[in-house]
Amino acid sequence: MNVKVILPTNQPGDSYIKDDKMFLKDISTISEADGDAVFQSSTYSEIFGFTRKRSKIGKKRLSIVKISANGESIHRAFKSEAVNGIKKDMVGLSPSSIRLLSDRDGKNPTVVEVEIGGMFPFYWEHPDKAIRISFKLGLLSLLLGVLSFAISIITWM
Numbered sequence: 001m002n003v004k005v006i007l008p009t010n011q012p013g014d015s016y017i018k019d020d021k022m023f024l025k026d027i028s029t030i031s032e033a034d035g036d037a038v039f040q041s042s043t044y045s046e047i048f049g050f051t052r053k054r055s056k057i058g059k060k061r062l063s064i065v066k067i068s069a070n071g072e073s074i075h076r077a078f079k080s081e082a083v084n085g086i087k088k089d090m091v092g093l094s095p096s097s098i099r100l101l102s103d104r105d106g107k108n109p110t111v112v113e114v115e116i117g118g119m120f121p122f123y124w125e126h127p128d129k130a131i132r133i134s135f136k137l138g139l140l141s142l143l144l145g146v147l148s149f150a151i152s153i154i155t156w157m
Helices: 043-048 057-061 095-100 119-124 129-156
Strands: 002-008 015-018 021-024 036-039 064-069 072-080 090-093 113-116
Touching: 002 095, 021 090, 036 043, 043 072, 043 113, 064 119, 072 095, 072 119, 090 095, 119 129
Parallel strands: 002 021, 002 090, 036 072
Antiparallel strands: 015 021, 036 090, 064 072, 064 113
């Protein structure tokens, strides 16, 4: 899929594509789009194998895609937007997401591979610091709770 950079727009009207940039009207800052990958809505069935309407309730709320280029991969939430000029072979990513997919020379990818992603890597490497850290702390506290429960069972015997 061809990569387009997501940028906010303050102009009235619809979202649009111009000069390899995707201007979205529903975001005010670029960081709002860091966790999303913007697609045409019909691309959902090509990636997941069925329409969003027929997917399970969890996938309707949050569908994760894995985007790979140059040996690197990121997990982002599938987001379909009504953007003038978007095609099935396009994906919109924030500048920081594109930077994560760049090669060792710093060259940004123009073409990426998209497939079904997983929930665990999505939250483990989430671009929003609050989500990423709370997920990791929650996992750590769960492991410590299981460990303390196991120790109490062993000492009780």
